Amino acid sequence: MRVLQLAAKMLSLERFALPLMDRLRTAGFSVEAMGQFDGTEARVADAHFPVHNWQAGHSFHPLHILRARRELRQFLAGNRYDIVHSHCSFGGIIGNSIAARCVRHLVYTQHGFFVHDGLSPVLRAPWLAIEKMGLRPADHVICVSRAEQELARSLGVGPPGKFMHVNGAGIDIARFSLPDNQRLERRRLLRHELRLADDELVLLTVSRLTWDKGYREMIEAVRDLAARGHEFVLLAAGSGKDEAAIRASIEAAGISDRLRLLGWRDDVADLYCAADVFVFASHREGLPISPIEAMASGLPVVLSALPGCREEIEDSVNGLLFATGDARELAQQLARLISDAGLRSRLGENAHARAAIFDRERVLDAQMELYRSIAERT
The missing domain is CATH 3.40.50.2000 (Glycogen Phosphorylase B;)
Structure with missing residues (x-):
């Protein structure tokens, strides 16, 4: 046929x-x-x-x-x-x-x-x-x-x-679910490339650079967290039509050292290895792929509470949800993970197990x- x-x-x-x-x-x-x-x-x-x-x-x-x-x-x-x-x-x-x-x-x-x-x-x-x-x-x-x-x-x-x-x-689960030795080596190499310290707390988002992917909320949340003294950096991998405007907003907010735009990357599997927390703030999705990839990589995830995202995780069991468009709640959920290594570990392990159904x-x-x-x- x-x-x-x-x-x-x-x-x-x-x-x-x-x-x-x-x-x-x-x-x-x-x-x-x-x-x-x-x-x-x-x-x-x-x-x-x-x-x-x-x-x-x-x-x-x-x-x-x-x-x-x-x-x-x-x-x-x-x-x-x-x-x-x-x-x-x-x-x-x-x-x-x-x-x-x-x-x-x-x-x-x-x-x-x-x-x-x-x-x-x-x-x-x-x-x-x-x-x-x-x-x-x-x-x-x-x-x-x-x-x-x-x-x-x-x-x-x-x-x-x-x-x-x-x-x-x-998704190809095997591509993201790596043995610990491979994951740690990729983490070391990519952190070296990106000039990130071994002990630096790294947040990651992977999406198009368009406003409907929640960049306004992420910029506001990063500014809030930095003002409260939290130590971290958020990496954003992707490209899109609003890249120049998003970059200008990051600079205007004075957080260029906290929110780094990496552009389009073909090594996202390695980026997941280098990160500690995944964040996804989109306003509209069916069943988004990048959160599932992050879960398969063993990362704790913070997702906007879209219907599709609610099917990917159960709040506080294998990830955290926040009200779509709510920068304040996004910052609160990120602060929980930044401050609690045990919570990051538990949610990451549960997320990894959950990813198998996808x-x-x-x-x-x-x-x-x-x-x-x-x-x-x-």
Whole structure:
């Protein structure tokens, strides 16, 4: 069977779909990828998958949407696929109604709704209407958290059985769960590279440098903790469109020595080894990946209390939660961990054990079962 993995940007496929694509190919499916080229298409092509450019991007301008839909319609008319598997809201909202008319089976993985707890009631209804545009045409919807599965089922866009749940995109547990000797050696080497003392308390966040990842709250919390005399440094790994503004805010707050932007890194597994605490302050997520990676690495985590994050940890058992957007509570939770090595150790051990349920192989097994059921009916 011929399968097209579709997303508005190729980055989404490189980040979320490559392991599934590889498993499908091993099982005998012919797999291709389509999304707007953004530099990551080379990594998909290097994995020996055909790649196709789709000028979809992340814009809801009406003319842009019309062009993207026309381009997709023409492409699918000239290329016969048995299954289109779309990913993320932009790709699904723009492309699913076109794909549903061109292929026999449409699978849609919703990696995180635009609708979130902090969205104002005025905006919630129109955004739900937009989300339905992606959900309704799909034959099967894969939801990356229980909360999103419940929301999707409540929207009246298909029978309950249409919406299946998997634990996010899954992670390669073995990559992050290292023997102590390897972890300590990586910790030593990276701390030396970053000029961090062996006994320095290091906090870490891994996310895009955009305001909706909670950088305002993290800046305020770091300033508060530093003013209260806590000794630590927060490292932020990632890049994004708001990097210049975030850097300027850090400098204006006078905490450049406490909150260091590392830029995009391809050694995040080593960063987890070098850190003592992981923090994630995002405002909107499906089931975020970096907290799971940190948990698999044995780090205690402090997460915003989004529905997906609440599925990753149980507060005070294998991590700490704080109210989304609340810088004061974030600072309080971080202060608990900075001040209590025993708490860090206990939560880190429990987080490591919890991470096993998010193993990529389990997630892929569930998705492959769906593909096999489709193949049997075709």
